[in-house]
Every structure is written in C-alpha cells, then in structure tokens.
Amino acid sequence: MIEDFIFQNTTKVYFGKNQLQHLGEEVSNFGKKVLLVYGGGSIKRNGLYDRIMEQLKASGIEVFELSGVEPNPRHTTVNKGAEICRKEGIDAIIAVGGGSTIDCSKGISGLVMSDGKNDIWELIESGTPLMKGLPILVVLTMAATGSEMDAGAVISNMEINQKHAIGGPGVRPRVAFEDPTNTFTVPAYQTACGSFDIMSHIFDVEYFSKADTMDMLKRIQEEVLNTVIKYAPVAVKEPDNYEARANLMWASSWALNDFLYDGCSQDTVCHEMEHELSAHYDITHGHGLAIIIPRWLEYILDDSTAADIARFGRRCFGVDDQLSDMDAAKAAIEALSDFCFNKLGLKSNLSDLGIDASKFDIMAESACRGGVLNSIKPLNKQDIVEIYKMCL
DSSP states (O other), rough: OOOOOOOOOOEEESSSSSGGGHHHHHHHHTSEEEEEESSSSHHHHHHHHHHHHHHHHHTTEEEEEEEESSSOHHHHHHHHHHHHHHHHHHEEEEEESSSHHHHHHHHHHHHTSTTOOHHHHHHHHHHHOOOOOOOOOEEOSSSOOOGGGGSSSEEEETTTTTEEEEOOOGOOOOOEEGGGGTTTOOHHHHHHHHHHHHHHHIIIIIISOOSSOOHHHHHHHHHHHHHHHHHHHEEEEEEEOHHHHHHHHHHHHHHSSSSSTOOOOOOOOHHHHHHHHHHHHHOHHHHHHHHHHHHHHHHHOSSSTOOOOOOOOHHHHHHOTTSOHHHHHHHHHHHHHHHHIIISOOOOOGGGOOOOOOHHHHHHHHTTTTOOOOOOOBBBBBHHHHHHHHTO
16 A cells, blocks of 8 residues: 655755856845855866855855865764854855765754754754754755755764764755756766766665555656666766756756655665765765665565566666566666666776775674664665675
C-alpha cells in the first residue's frame, strides 16, 4: 500500500543565464544584512563573486562573509557561521556553491534559531528537527546534491570521524538561482562525481525499494536517470555545453526535492555506507557512491531483487527485453559500472583512493548503528563489511 504523504516545496527558483539580476530584490525581502557563505576561491576567479557583490551593493545590502567551507562541511565551520550571524544581527544567508556550502548554510540557519545553542553537533546528536531558521538564498554552482531545493543537510565532525544528516522545514532555501553557465568551470572530475550523486539519490531513496510506490513516480525517476546518463558524459567532455549543464542542473534539483520519493520510507543504505568513507577518509561523496552502488547491487542480487534491477537496466540502459530478469539484472549492473568507470572516468576501487580494509568493521558498525539497514534488502554489519571488501 502506498503511504499517505504531504508535499509542499516552497523554494522559488530563478533558472537561466540572466537571473542573478533579481538577487538584490529577493534579499531585500528578508532584510539588509546577509552572511555570504562560500568555499574556495573559484567564485572569485570566475567573476561570480564580483557579480553578486555588485547586485547586493546596488540594493544597499551589508555583506559579511564566511569563506573556506570544506567539501565535507565541518561542524566547527557551521558553529563559526552561527557566531557571526548572532554577533552581526544577520537577516539572511546567501550560499554560493554546491551541496557542501548549502548544507553548511542550513546548519548555520538552524543553529542561529535554536534557542541559544552554540554547537550544531549537539542538535545532530539529539535528532532535533530544524523547524525554524534564518532565510537561505542559494546561488548554485554545481549540479549534484539537490540541496538547493530540499530541507536536509549533512555535516561532518572530523574530530570523531562521523558524518550525519540534519534538517527540517525551517532550513529549506527560500530562493535558488540556477544558472548553468556558473557550472562551466566545474572540473571534469567534480562534474562526474556530482552527476553520479544525482543518480544515487534516486537509487537509494526510493527506486530500489521493497515498499509499494506509484508507477508514475518510478517512471519520472527513470527519466531523470536517463537525463544524467545522456548528458553527464557530454558535460565531462564539453564543459561549456549549455544544454548538458542545464539538464544536469535541473535534474539535480528534482532528484531530491521530495517530489520523487514522497510516500516511501526506507533507510538510505548506500549513503550510510558512503558517509563512513567520507567521515574517515574525507573523499568526494559522489565518487564513493559510484564505487559502492554497483557492488551493492551485485551483493543484493537474488530472485527477490532481480526484477527491480532488471527494470532499471531495460528502462535506462536498453538491456534486451528478451533476457531473463536475472540475466538482465546482471547486464544492468555491468552497464552501470561501465558508465561510472569508463564513460565518466571515475576510478573504480577504494584502493585507488588510498583506502584499505583496516577500518571496515568500525565503519560498518557505525553505518548500521549496531542494527540493520532496511531497504530493498536488509543489511547488517557483516553485509556492509562484505560490500566494502567488494569495493577494494
């Protein structure tokens, strides 16, 4: 039976080349003091920083900055941003970047409005939903996580090698500016990782599930997957191809904005496994997922899962309809591996990233929280260890 659900997404999206001209007017709806949050220096090198500052200055907005947000955003950076917001009386946050910058901004937004708490990790450990937050506006520079249009964030605590999610309706971005030209300078490697991250949200959140779901949603999920399969290799080879970048950017926003998976509830098993890799080794999230997911599919393949994996292969990779479900499922996994490691050019093994088996037991225990992860096929600690080993 399909679960009841409520769908409401309140993010206003400006999509296209010339939409940044509306930034000043949108910020002014929330106040006159903003915290500009970004990562490294790429937005200064490509001129985006100057264009943003020009818009804000013209609207009389006072800007404070938090730069240097890490690829796996640290809880200490979130705490630092919240301290600036409280000290300066910030009215809104502008996140300029991809998922890491946006997730950091969500943590800041929720922490500021959390009744005097000073450490985001305290909220994460308590499982506190972020019901209130400072308004967040996003200037997106990478197609990957979908964080520009959802209410979740993932924060890392490298002091204890943990990476966990937090979120709530209070931190869903109010406005997002999505200009595909801002992704032209994203390197091929990050483009490949981000593209697979888009696919992973569909795989892990809903597509491979034992729960009943609407076939209509599953068909749309397949179209988003097909979009990435078609356009990611183009964007890797032709970084300034507007059509490819635009399709990937919009696919990113729709892969994880609630619409495609409302009515389904399950553990995101592959994300739980990958979060352990990122927490211990600080690797790129999308690359870790690209290594794990084909091996996970291979591990869970049996008579109970073959039809679901075969459907993916037939709908997304053109696997022969005449093959049995088992043979079609094997062909689907092979096609997905070829896509990740040949067409996108990602390294195929954890050992290629300097990772060995020494922490697998610890990571597996943490991933399943000492119990079982439930999805299309339940996984316990030993299952997770075996999947990690397959990835070596």
